[in-house]
Amino acid sequence: MALDMDQLRRIFYEECRENLEVLERELLALDPDADVDLDIINTIFRAAHSIKGGGATFNLNEISQFTHVMETLLDEAREGKRRLDAATIDLLLKGGDCINSMLVAYETDTDFDHALRDALTDQLNDLLNGGSASDSAAPAAQSEEALPEQSGGSGDWIVLFKPHKEMFFSGNDPVRILREMFDLGAECVIECVQDTLPTLDEIEPEMCYLSWKISVDSVVTRDQIEEIFEWVEDECDLEITQAEGEQTEEAVPESAPVESTPAASSAPTPAAAAKPKAPSKAPASKADAVSSIRVEIDKVDNLINLVGELVITQSMLTELSQNFSESKLERLQAGLDQLLQNTKELQESVLNIRMLPISFAFNRFPRLIRDLSSQLGKNVELIIEGEQTELDKTVLERITDPLVHLVRNAVDHGLESPEVRAEKGKSETGRVNLYAYHQGGSIVIEVRDDGAGLNKERVWKKAIEKGLLHAETAIDDLSDHQVYNLIFAPGFSTAEVVSDVSGRGVGMDVVKRNIEDLGGHIEVDSKPDEGSVFRISLPLTLAILDGQLVKLADQVFVVPLISIIESIQIESDRVKVATGGVELYRLRDENIPILRLKEEFCLGESGALDKQLLCLVEAGGNRIGLLLDEMLGQQQVVIKSLESNYTRVNGISGATILGDGSVSLILDVQGLMTGFLSRVGDANSHIAA
Known part of the structure; x- marks a missing residue:
C-alpha cells in the first residue's frame, strides 16, 4: 500500500501546532527570577526538537533550520550553561510565532516574512555567540578532553548507518539524517553501501535497501552524533566507532544487531565531497489546511458500540419484515422503540465527539496578556476558570476572535495604570x-476586569454627540443597561487616544454581530472603579437544537426552545397601541411589543388579536411577543444552512426537514427582534435592541 504523504503531512501540521502550544505555554510558565525548573526547560526543548525533526522529515527546511537554532539555545539552558532571562524568553516566544507563520505558508502554499525570520535568526545567533558557554571553541575543547589519546591516525568518527527497510512507513527519511550530519559544520564524507540492493523486479518502492558509511571529523562529539540519530534509533542499526581507536559503546540497544559491511566488499558511490542536494519541497496546497479534530478513544469506542447496536436492531426489523403477520406487531413496536433509542444515543455520541473544552480558546490568552501588559506598561494578572467546559468545535473556533477583542479592551480601556490604581x-x-460555565442548554463566557468600569455619563454624552440618541434625551430617562449597550453601536468609542491596541471605534459592533450570528447574545454590566463584566451566552452546538413547531397560515416554522419564555392567549383588554402604531401587551407590569409574524413574512393578515396566541421570546436581554396561529409539538431539529444552500434571509437562521419530509424554516429570534425594534421603536427601543 502506497504511503499517503499528504495525509502524513497534515498530521505533522497538527502535531507541530500542538508542540508550538506546549512551547508557548511552558515558556510563559517560566519565572526568570526563580530557581531553574529543569522539567519545564526539558519540556520546551522536546517540543522544539520534535518540530525540528518533523520539519526535516517532510523537507520543510526553513522550519527545521530555524528551529535548530532555537533548539541549540534551549540545549544550553537545560545543560545549565545559560539562564533564560525575560529577554531570552521573549525572543523564543517570537521564534514560536515565526515557526507558526512558516507552517501556515507551507499549508496554504503562500510565502512568509523572510526578513523577520532572518532577523530573529541573527538575534538568536548573536545570543548564542555572546555567551561564554556557547563559544564556538567550547564544543571542540570538550571533544578533545573527552577523546582518548590516539596512537596514530586522525581519530575521525566512523558511523555505520543501516536503516530498517520499513523506516519510510514512520515518515522518516535517511536523507534528513545525512543532511544533519553535514550541518554539524565539520568535514564529513559519506559512502553509500548498496550490497543489499535487490534486482529491479524485486524492489518494493516503499522499502529502504541502502545503508551508509559516514566519516566525520573528530571535532564533533559523540553526543552530537547520537542526538542526530536519536530520532530514528529504534528504526535502524547503528555503529559509532573512532578511526584507529577502540570501538566505543554502541548507540543502539544490544537487541538490535549491527550489520557492518567492509568497504572493500561494497560497491560504493564516489565519496560525497559536498552536501547532498535535498529533495525539493513537496508542493503544498490550500487543501492541506483541512480542519480536523482529535477524539478520545473512549468516545470512538462508544460510537462503535452504538453502531453495533443499531446493526442488531436493523437485522431484527429486517427479519420481522419477512412474512409479516399481525402476531409480530408487538415485536415490531419493540424493535421500533429500540431503533429510536439507538438513534438518540448515536446522535448524542456524535455530537459529543464535536465537543471540545474551551481551554483550546483560553490557552492563547496568557501570551496575549503578557504582550499587552508589556506594551501598555501595566501589571496584569490573568485568572482562568471553567476551562474544561465543553462546547461545539465550530462555536469554539468562531468565538475566539470576539474574546480576543474583549480581553484587549479590558486591558487597554478597563484597567488603570499602576500609578492610578x-x-x-x-x-x-x-x-x-475568563470564566466559562454551562447554564441550561447554553454556555456562558464571562470576561471580567477590576478596572475603572464604564462611565455612564461619558457614554451618554458620546452617544448624543454621534447621533445615537436624540439631543433632548436625559440621562435619567435611561437605565444603566440601556446606556452600556450603546458601546456596541458601530463606530462608538470613548477612547481619547487611538493606540495600536484599541480605541478606533471598530470592533465592539462586530463582536456583537459575530456572537449573534452564532445564535448567542452579549450583555455588559459595570460599576465605577469596580470594573466591568461582559457576559456572552452561546448555544452548545450549531448542529441540532430543541425547537417548538408553530404554524403561520399553512406554513410550519421552528422557534428555538431556548428563546421561549412562555406562551399565552391574548386578552384584548391588555393590548394597547403606542405612538407609531406599535402594539403592546401588558403582562405583569411590563409592556411587551407584539410582532405579527404573518405580516412580517408576507403570509397574509393576522386579523383581530382577541384569543390569538402570543409566544413571548427573549434575546439579548430584551423581550417581544410573536403572534402565532397555532403551536404544535416540540422536537429536536437538525439545522441546515440556508445561506450556503440558497441565500441569506432576514429573520431566518436556517432550515430543517421534518418527519413528513417537508422543509421548515428556523426563526432567528435575535434578528427578528433587532429588525423589529429598530424599525418601529423609538430611541429607547433602539438602544434596547
Whole structure:
C-alpha cells in the first residue's frame, strides 16, 4: 500500500501546532527570577526538537533550520550553561510565532516574512555567540578532553548507518539524517553501501535497501552524533566507532544487531565531497489546511458500540419484515422503540465527539496578556476558570476572535495604570478573569476586569454627540443597561487616544454581530472603579437544537426552545397601541411589543388579536411577543444552512426537514427582534435592541 504523504503531512501540521502550544505555554510558565525548573526547560526543548525533526522529515527546511537554532539555545539552558532571562524568553516566544507563520505558508502554499525570520535568526545567533558557554571553541575543547589519546591516525568518527527497510512507513527519511550530519559544520564524507540492493523486479518502492558509511571529523562529539540519530534509533542499526581507536559503546540497544559491511566488499558511490542536494519541497496546497479534530478513544469506542447496536436492531426489523403477520406487531413496536433509542444515543455520541473544552480558546490568552501588559506598561494578572467546559468545535473556533477583542479592551480601556490604581487604593496589579460555565442548554463566557468600569455619563454624552440618541434625551430617562449597550453601536468609542491596541471605534459592533450570528447574545454590566463584566451566552452546538413547531397560515416554522419564555392567549383588554402604531401587551407590569409574524413574512393578515396566541421570546436581554396561529409539538431539529444552500434571509437562521419530509424554516429570534425594534421603536427601543 502506497504511503499517503499528504495525509502524513497534515498530521505533522497538527502535531507541530500542538508542540508550538506546549512551547508557548511552558515558556510563559517560566519565572526568570526563580530557581531553574529543569522539567519545564526539558519540556520546551522536546517540543522544539520534535518540530525540528518533523520539519526535516517532510523537507520543510526553513522550519527545521530555524528551529535548530532555537533548539541549540534551549540545549544550553537545560545543560545549565545559560539562564533564560525575560529577554531570552521573549525572543523564543517570537521564534514560536515565526515557526507558526512558516507552517501556515507551507499549508496554504503562500510565502512568509523572510526578513523577520532572518532577523530573529541573527538575534538568536548573536545570543548564542555572546555567551561564554556557547563559544564556538567550547564544543571542540570538550571533544578533545573527552577523546582518548590516539596512537596514530586522525581519530575521525566512523558511523555505520543501516536503516530498517520499513523506516519510510514512520515518515522518516535517511536523507534528513545525512543532511544533519553535514550541518554539524565539520568535514564529513559519506559512502553509500548498496550490497543489499535487490534486482529491479524485486524492489518494493516503499522499502529502504541502502545503508551508509559516514566519516566525520573528530571535532564533533559523540553526543552530537547520537542526538542526530536519536530520532530514528529504534528504526535502524547503528555503529559509532573512532578511526584507529577502540570501538566505543554502541548507540543502539544490544537487541538490535549491527550489520557492518567492509568497504572493500561494497560497491560504493564516489565519496560525497559536498552536501547532498535535498529533495525539493513537496508542493503544498490550500487543501492541506483541512480542519480536523482529535477524539478520545473512549468516545470512538462508544460510537462503535452504538453502531453495533443499531446493526442488531436493523437485522431484527429486517427479519420481522419477512412474512409479516399481525402476531409480530408487538415485536415490531419493540424493535421500533429500540431503533429510536439507538438513534438518540448515536446522535448524542456524535455530537459529543464535536465537543471540545474551551481551554483550546483560553490557552492563547496568557501570551496575549503578557504582550499587552508589556506594551501598555501595566501589571496584569490573568485568572482562568471553567476551562474544561465543553462546547461545539465550530462555536469554539468562531468565538475566539470576539474574546480576543474583549480581553484587549479590558486591558487597554478597563484597567488603570499602576500609578492610578495606587492612588485609588487598589493593587497595582490589575485582574482579568475568563470564566466559562454551562447554564441550561447554553454556555456562558464571562470576561471580567477590576478596572475603572464604564462611565455612564461619558457614554451618554458620546452617544448624543454621534447621533445615537436624540439631543433632548436625559440621562435619567435611561437605565444603566440601556446606556452600556450603546458601546456596541458601530463606530462608538470613548477612547481619547487611538493606540495600536484599541480605541478606533471598530470592533465592539462586530463582536456583537459575530456572537449573534452564532445564535448567542452579549450583555455588559459595570460599576465605577469596580470594573466591568461582559457576559456572552452561546448555544452548545450549531448542529441540532430543541425547537417548538408553530404554524403561520399553512406554513410550519421552528422557534428555538431556548428563546421561549412562555406562551399565552391574548386578552384584548391588555393590548394597547403606542405612538407609531406599535402594539403592546401588558403582562405583569411590563409592556411587551407584539410582532405579527404573518405580516412580517408576507403570509397574509393576522386579523383581530382577541384569543390569538402570543409566544413571548427573549434575546439579548430584551423581550417581544410573536403572534402565532397555532403551536404544535416540540422536537429536536437538525439545522441546515440556508445561506450556503440558497441565500441569506432576514429573520431566518436556517432550515430543517421534518418527519413528513417537508422543509421548515428556523426563526432567528435575535434578528427578528433587532429588525423589529429598530424599525418601529423609538430611541429607547433602539438602544434596547
